[in-house]
Amino acid sequence: MATIAAPAGQRSGLLARPIAPTGVWSWLTTVDHKRIGILYGTTAFVFLLIGGLEALLMRTQLAVPNGRLVGPEEFNSLFTMHGTTMIFLVVMPLSAAFFNYIVPLQIGARDVAFPRLNAFSYWVFLSGALLMHFSFIAQSVPNMGWFAYANLTEKTFSPTPAVDYWVVGLQVLGVGSLAAGFNFLVTILQLRAPGMSLMRMPLFTWTTFVTSILIVLAFPVITVALIELMFDRLFGTLFFNTSGLNGDPIVWQHLFWVFGHPEVYILILPAMGIVSEIIPVFSRKPLFGYPFMVYAVASIGFLSFTVWAHHMFTTGLGPIATAFFAASTMLIAVPTGIKIFNWASTLWGGSISLTTPMLCALGFVTMFTIGGITGVMHASPPVDTQHQDTYFVVAHFHYVLFGGSIFALFGGIYYWWPKITGRFLGESLGKLQFWLMFIGFNLTFGPMHFLGVDGMPRRIYTYPDGLGWNLWNIVATIGAYTIGVAIIVFITNVIRSMRNGEIAGADPWDGMTLEWTIPSPPPHYNFETIPTVHGRDPLWLQKHPQLDGHGPGGQAAPATAMQHAEQEGGHEHPHMPDPSYWPLFAALGLLVAGAGILMTASSTGYTMLVVTGVGLFILLVGIFGWSLEPVNG
């Protein structure tokens, strides 16, 4: 009603704001954090299928000696795109989906601090993903590994534009990640409901907060590294060029891993946060050692910037640097260990219900522990040198990123699906999926430990018979297909849930945090009235007032731990930000500019510069239109 009443005030922008509540345009112009979360999640799942298909192709090729499915060039492209896709287009955006959907609900906010910037993040992410995947159409797929080590990436050794697709795509993805990082940092600092002090925030909000800090501080470094690489390839600079002019390829490794190791924690911290939400709810106990969990997350975040060179032990750093990075890497196991023991202590004495989210969370804790232990092994430089570039390393990081992140993210999907859609995912199909995935995962990556110790190198497209690698390779391939079946079970489960899933109420799991106090799915404005929080786990305290006193604020125990503050508007629905064309428009500018740079890279000609210029112009118009748009319609 209000939107029709104020047309005169809306004219001061370049375009009137789109106001239709449904239809394609409502999704293209949405600034609602819940819809953006759904967009992130859906897109990431599509890329999970693409990255998974790439993995299955590789496993099929490696199933038996002298495989003939793909050649060496195709294999290089497969492992490059599999790694890049899974990290930047699956785990990060799936985490971002939960940041978007859940964090504002957990802190009692109606949206993020900058709703239009949030939409911009998503469209830029999609643009970067598309730019990178244009390489398939151009038949010049990136093929130098997801870390793009110099000087293989120099024009001399990689003359095709394959590297450029990776550079430009990742650069654009980085812009989207940075925008999201700023947004969630400000949101969590600024938009908490009254009484939601930092030490009352749910653990998932805490991990989002620390992850945002890592994004904000780590992504500028990869931005610089990518700029330098792009300049080397486009303008003949000598940053990583070794052809007699003193460029040093190790500089790339330093820049890449100064970003790359915090990136590892950008991938795992949100997963740890999800697990820290699931385990207490299904153990029916508040999280054990909450302050230590928070300090552990914060110290992991800090230490993640001090360990990068453990990826570079074999480059010959010298004894002092090697000793320093070995020690700091071992140190990071301490806060990680604290988390594992606190999860175990939360389970201890709890009344545990083994639902699908809980199974996924337990899968996370066990598999991540194995991956963590092989991680500490690699903190030792002699062991690391032995394992460098073998399948042992592949086993290690898949136990951390699949056994860790992916299990936790599926746990998060099963846990919050009823909140997002209002319906449950089927429990029996869910359990079937979990067990298939759990068994398939261990069959795939467990044997890679043995293959690595037996000397099988990473990134080889095939291997001869008689090296003792045949058995474990076929086992790993069977495991990979089992994971594939598990994903099909998941898709079936989703379709059945959307059609006629069991209706879930506002609080299907007997939850503890604010997102379970509002209807499922939540209304557009989330909270009718902004809640006032009087303790940690506000909903749990409201249900069990006798338990109050376990957290800060416990002394002043009120009858209910959570009250609803009075709102001036009375019973009228709160006014929410209107949708906007500009985030999509500005992101389109980046897409066109990126495409222009790619055309410049693949051939010489001024039309390509014009395309880049047009893209930057669209971006500029987008920024101006955005700034001049009335803030709230």
Place this chain on the structure above:
Amino acid sequence: MQIVATAPPVHQPPPTHVAETTNGLNNRKVLMWTFLGSDCMFFGALIGTYLIYRGKWLGHPVPTDVFDIPYTSVSAFALLMSSLAMVLALAAIQRGDTRRLQIWLLVTAGLGLVFVGGQIYEFATFGHEGLNLAVNTGGTTFFVLTGFHGTHVSLGIAWLLSLWVLAKRGVITQERSLDVEIAGLYWHFVDIVWIIIFTVVYLIPI
């Protein structure tokens, strides 16, 4: 001292329609501070790359062969003075003086343009003397580091001029002085970065 009985409510905040935030800080201001923190890492990585190669340049000319420190000092001085003009612009609009706001915004942008113009001339001169992006790692790291700083200054100038247009049209009022303050944060940051770059790249001898 008889103010106690009749003291008016001194600390009453001005009426505002902006939603309350947890910390009472403005969202956009916190956003700018987080962005500046992030930009520190951006320049940190660029300066780091410069330092790694510093003094290990092969062939000539290298940057130290062609530097004209008195010339660059002048343009650096212009940039530093622009920060003063920026402060005066913000002070003007906080007093509600839109006319002086416009003047000082133009002065700030103008001094910024002096700096960028000086940099373009400097780059051209260095180019004539044989230092370019591809001659050695000295040229590579020098031009990319200072070039990206110049890009930051140029974006700042565009921002200041946009504010100037808005101020001329009467959009920037005393209540919206925050718009000027946030641009000022960015502008001062870019200045401070130049102090570091100028010291590290030009002044400290190898």
